[in-house]
Amino acid sequence: MHDTAQTMKITGARFPGRYIQATGLIARLGVETKSLGTKGFAILDCALAEMLEIEMTAGAGDDIALSFHTHGGECSEEEVEKLTALAKDGEIDVVIGAGGGKALDTAKVVAHNMGVPIVIIPTIAASDAPCSALAVVYRTDGTVAYDLFLPRNPDLVLVDTAIVAKAPARYLAAGIGDALATFYEAESSRIAEAPNCWGTYGSPLAFEIARYCRDVIFADGAQALADCDNDNASPALERVVEANILLSGAGFESGGVAGAHAIHHGLCELDDVHHHLHGEKVAIGVLAMLLIHGQQEEYERVRDFCTSVRLPTDLSGVGITDLTEDKLARVAERACKPGDIMHNEPVKVTPDMVAEALRKLA
Numbered sequence: 466m467h468d469t470a471q472t473m474k475i476t477g478a479r480f481p482g483r484y485i486q487a488t489g490l491i492a493r494l495g496v497e498t499k500s501l502g503t504k505g506f507a508i509l510d511c512a513l514a515e516m517l518e519i520e521m522t523a524g525a526g527d528d529i530a531l532s533f534h535t536h537g538g539e540c541s542e543e544e545v546e547k548l549t550a551l552a553k554d555g556e557i558d559v560v561i562g563a564g565g566g567k568a569l570d571t572a573k574v575v576a577h578n579m580g581v582p583i584v585i586i587p588t589i590a591a592s593d594a595p596c597s598a599l600a601v602v603y604r605t606d607g608t609v610a611y612d613l614f615l616p617r618n619p620d621l622v623l624v625d626t627a628i629v630a631k632a633p634a635r636y637l638a639a640g641i642g643d644a645l646a647t648f649y650e651a652e653s654s655r656i657a658e659a660p661n662c663w664g665t666y667g668s669p670l671a672f673e674i675a676r677y678c679r680d681v682i683f684a685d686g687a688q689a690l691a692d693c694d695n696d697n698a699s700p701a702l703e704r705v706v707e708a709n710i711l712l713s714g715a716g717f718e719s720g721g722v723a724g725a726h727a728i729h730h731g732l733c734e735l736d737d738v739h740h741h742l743h744g745e746k747v748a749i750g751v752l753a754m755l756l757i758h759g760q761q762e763e764y765e766r767v768r769d770f771c772t773s774v775r776l777p778t779d780l781s782g783v784g785i786t787d788l789t790e791d792k793l794a795r796v797a798e799r800a801c802k803p804g805d806i807m808h809n810e811p812v813k814v815t816p817d818m819v820a821e822a823l824r825k826l827a
């Protein structure tokens with residue numbers, strides 16, 4: 466199918482079934498969900514389980530019945546199996562995941578296993594994962610086991626910006642880092658005529674979304690972070706949350722991924738970066754790719770933007786303080802893994818080129 470899609474050059478875009486966002490929206494959980502199911506199996510992020518159970522119980526009202534299950538913290542096969550078994554024991558017709566990326570990804574897989582719709586309630590805007598049909602499954606030691614490509618995007622993504630505004634601003638900044646990559650990677654994929662991770666080519670709409678995503682974070686990113694510091698779901702924060710979650714999600718999934726995430730994957734080879742968030746490492750990947758492409762002016766613009774939205778601009782910002790040749794080689798080799806996403810760049814990028822760019826960011 467992959468080959469046929471490329472021969473025919475099928476273009477397209479994919480989105481969640483419905484995306485809704487407002488301050489206090491969790492109060493309408495039942496009203497918004499009941500058309501999908503009325504017996505909900507709720508998977509709650511362990512860090513926020515108590516608050517979520519109270520808010521979701523109130524929001525469910527008389528429209529839906531909920532059973533609550535606290536997520537173990539990792540999106541692993543063990544966690545998925547445990548929760549799927551519990552879901553099979555109950556009488557349920559919809560799965561609702563609430564929390565950060567790992568709880569949400571677990572909920573996506575459980576819903577898929579059960580053959581029921583999935584409602585996603587992100588409590589942070591730290592990455593563009595909530596809208597996608599992709600789940601990243603981890604091993605129990607925290608390393609990535611595999612990417613699971615699900616047949617459908619979430620049926621409903623419900624974002625309560627009052628909850629997102631109360632989360633630490635660092636998460637919002639990381640989401641801006643992930644959203645920053647969306648335009649540059651979609652643009653690389655477009656120029657290289659590389660397909661997205663579903664084997665189809667981004668439609669013109671996908672590239673417009675990616676461009677608009679970048680415009681929003683550049684215009685409103687700094688203000689949104691200042692408002693997040695004050696737990697204020699301001700208009701700027703509303704726009705940036707939409708950019709981080711919806712625009713970045715549709716932009717990357719339809720437009721394609723490339724060098725910035727390739728370098729992220731390379732950086733993750735080092736234990737040094739494990740306390741840093743996905744989007745923080747992706748921002749370093751964007752900066753390194755601009756250096757590799759020789760786009761000095763754009764590099765300086767993006768570097769200054771990163772500073773303004775509290776994203777790292779050098780390797781010490783993601784925990785790498787002593788950059789040895791051995792570390793550089795490991796990162797560069799992984800970033801340029803044969804057949805992987807670095808090959809979606811319009812020029813051939815070698816490990817030497819990655820190493821040279823990272824030296825400049827040391």
Ligand SMILES: [Zn+2]
Pocket residue numbers: 592593643726743747
């Ligand atoms: Zn990402």
